[in-house]
Amino acid sequence: SYELTQPPSVSVSPGQTARITCSADALAKQYTYWYQQKPGQAPVLVIYQDTDRPSGIPERFSGSSSGTTATLTISGVQAEDEAEYYCQSADSSATYVEFGGGTKLTVL
């Protein structure tokens, strides 16, 4: 088993760049996925397979991965981006799924 480690919180001012990391040894071999969750709402996928963005997700959301750390980058942060962000990974058969502890993004 493994744990995905995220910082509990990240704060940025509007227009700045927010970076949220997710770390685990398993990420060297597995993809990372990212979800945005606003209070009282279900999670929404914002990045899949480390770097791909689903249709309808703004271009300011991007993902990257190097070694055992994946990073979600939000460029030109807007007030509406304030939310909890979760990373997630799975084995190749998608039968072992783990979520990170979540990162609260605060837009100052």
Added chain:
Amino acid sequence: QVTLRESGPALVKPTQTLTLTCTLSGFPLTTSGMCVSWIRQSPGKALEWLARIDWDDETYYSTSLKTRLTISKDTSKNQVVLTVTNVDPVDTATYYCARNAPYRTTCAGWFDAWGQGTPVTVAS
């Protein structure tokens, strides 16, 4: 349009069995590559994957909860059902069903559509 909708009791007593239903729309679970998972979120806590059922009836469970979980499907109703036996207050959570994204001939490790969640409280 792909939608999922959870339903179930809002309150269950400790030791009882919790039964949750996920009604699917926009995609038949009989189609090859379709899979549905249950995921829960305790108040103020992170997401926790519980179980998955595939179009071909294969099932998979969280290692820590597998002895208490059963996932099944009713293809005639396009529904997925999760039962949790012997519930405890620690099972208090919002329960979500989500679709594993279809990917080539199977389903992927990420979730591209979620229900709105159904809150469940375990208390006497």
